Amino acid sequence: MKKYKWLVPTLYIIFLMLPIYWLINMSFKTTTEIINTYSLWPQKFTLENYVKIFTDSTWYMGYVNSITYTVFNTVISVAAALPAAYAFSRYKFLGDKHLFFWLLTNRMAPPAVFALPFFQFYSSVNLFDTHIAVALSHCLFNIPLAVWILEGFMSAVPKELDETAYVDGYSFGRFFFKIFVPTIAAGIGITMFFCFMFSWVELLLAKTLTATEAKPIAATMTRTASTSGYELGLLAAAGTLTIIPGAIVIYFVKDYIAKGFAMGRV
Amino acid sequence: MNKTINQKAWYFVIPVFVLVAFNAAIPLMTVVNYSFQETFGNNVFAWEGTRWFKQILLSERFHAALGRQFAFTFIILLIQIPLGIAIALTMPKKGWGVPVCLILMSMPLLIPWNVVGAMWNIFALPDIGFLGYTLNSVGFDYNFTQQPGDAWFTTILMDVWHWTSLVVLLSYAGLNSIQPAYYQAAEIDGASRWATFRYIELPKMKKVLTLAILLRFMDSFMIYTEPFVLTGGGPGNTTAFLSIDLVKMALGQFDLGPAAAMSLIYFFIVLLVCWVFYNLMMKNEAQS
Known part of the structure; x- marks a missing residue:
């Protein structure tokens, strides 16, 4: 039995790769070929779909928009979560436990519940259709997540580190940025990865809060699919391109992922 | 500590408090506000008390959506946790x-959700999709846009595809934290593979598994x-889960x-x- 153990993960990976392969396969076909023939690989290999995406600004700006608000969100979430996580890991204060659970409840809130009020709220403060509106709205679930992961990493650092630094005459600011932040660098990397991931894959809020200027690529896809019939080839190419940023990010953090999950905090 | x-x-x-309150409290209050009032457009509102709550709690539409939601969540947990x-x-x-x-294995986790749906x-399309074509050519009458059973099957398969990796990664991390000494002790005692799993691996994975169930339940x-x-919730309403039904009501019909x-x-x-899960988890953490 032990000999065939590798079969399970292998079959699972094949199952995972099949739909992805099918998407990539279609992205190299023309739409007419997709609709008229069933084939396991492109009969007439074409790059036409990708050329269209990289030359049409409504398409490629979608990518720029998505990446812009995702990066904004990651920076805001981690910057705000760092001091808060430090407070939760080091100090007891009035209402700390309730505050922590309240933060987590926001990770549990269904975005569908918030879609309409967000639309009205961000419109009323004139932020509708800006990158920053999407970045701020994604803070709803990313900040609690960031606090949760960072708190796990910070609690693993012994408190003696802080105390020694103060004895050595470090001010709090210098200690925090010169000693503490480098110590938990791996944790910050993992936190950034998860913030990036959840902001990148979310669509409901991003779509609700944008019209043209900050429209995410994923929303561009749904619109094009419904107005000009099903341009399947184009849709497949756009979909394939959305996989790439995630794949790049995951390559960089692969050594840390297992460690991050081991903290039991995701 | x-x-x-x-x-x-x-x-x-x-900073965290302000950012999250700005995002959660204000919109949530808007929702609470609407839930007690009737809208006539032009920002004219009338107090309705608990009428909407009664209406929703007694409506068959809500019961059906809630039933579908629980069935879906239950099935995917039943598949994903053991498989993971x-x-x-x-x-x-x-x-x-x-x-x-x-x-x-992490790849599916990083694909935007609507791309997952589109993919x-x-x-699964019966005429040009790999899954649909294969199923039909081996003799199944499969068409997820027409038959409710097929639509459910496809939705569940998609979710298994999308999220099982999360359970795998969590369990894998839990398994890696087990010291080799435990396995050596089990070997000396002549424990069977099942006993090793039941008495060593499973207890050590308890924490990450609670988290996995919590995350999978929530999401x-x-x-x-x-x-x-x-599926767009179709055919008919057969795959309209709670969020889909809610958005239809709020943004489609504007029944605020x-x-x-x-x-x-x-x-x-x-x-x-x-809340129940969180308390369970914290109890686990306090024990370990």
């Missing part, structure tokens, strides 16, 4: 296989984009009052289940 009492720690928490554990147990522990498995849509209970793109009441009931159910 023994923590010092320091009320000034609040200053550190303020099984895959984690058989994954390589060292060598070149580890990064390969981790990277490939499965074209993958599958909020699921919107993937089934919306895949009932939609707001439904939002609150919905949020309350999620909160209740998560």
Whole structure:
């Protein structure tokens, strides 16, 4: 039995790769070929779909928009979560436990519940259709997540580190940025990865809060699919391109992922 | 860790508090506001009391959506948790296989949710999709846009595809934290494979598994984009889960009052289940 153990993960990976392969396969076909023939690989290999995406600004700006608000969100979430996580890991204060659970409840809130009020709220403060509106709205679930992961990493650092630094005459600011932040660098990397991931894959809020200027690529896809019939080839190419940023990010953090999950905090 | 009492720690928490309150409290109050009122357009409102809550709680539409939601969540938990554990147990522990498995298995987690839906849509189409074509050519009468059973099957398969990796990664991390000494002791005692799993691996994975169930419960209970793109809630209403039904009511029909009441009931159910889990988890953490 032990000999065939590798079969399970292998079959699972094949199952995972099949739909992805099918998407990539279609992205190299023309739409007419997709609709008229069933084939396991492109009969007439074409790059036409990708050329269209990289030359049409409504398409490629979608990518720029998505990446812009995702990066904004990651920076805001981690910057705000760092001091808060430090407070939760080091100090007891009035209402700390309730505050922590309240933060987590926001990770549990269904975005569908918030879609309409967000639309009205961000419109009323004139932020509708800006990158920053999407970045701020994604803070709803990313900040609690960031606090949760960072708190796990910070609690693993012994408190003696802080105390020694103060004895050595470090001010709090210098200690925090010169000693503490480098110590938990791996944790910050993992936190950034998860913030990036959840902001990148979310669509409901991003779509609700944008019209043209900050429209995410994923929303561009749904619109094009419904107005000009099903341009399947184009849709497949756009979909394939959305996989790439995630794949790049995951390559960089692969050594840390297992460690991050081991903290039991995701 | 023994923590010092320091009320000034609040200053550190303020940025987070403000950002989240700005995002959660204000919109939530808007929802609460709507849930007690009737709208006539032009910002004219009339007090309705608890009418919408009663209406939602007694409506068959809500019961049906809630039933579908629980059925869906229950089925995917039943498949993903054991499957995830099984895959984690058989994954390589060292060598070149580890990064390969981790990277490939994480791929589905990083694809935007509507792309997941669109991808499965074209993958499952009966005439040109690999899955649909294969199933039909081996003799199944499969068409997920027409038959409710097939639509459910496809939605569940898609979710298994999308999220099982999360359970795998969590369980794998849990397994890796077990000291080799435990396994050696089990070997000396002549423990069977099952006994090793039951008495060593499973207890050690308890913490990450609670988290996995919590996360999968939460996220599958909020699921919107993937089934919306895949089936649009159809055929008929057969795959319209809570979020899909809610968005239809709020943004499609603009029935703000009932939609707001439904939002609150919905949020309350999620909160209740998560609170129970959170307490379980904290108890585990306190023990270990």
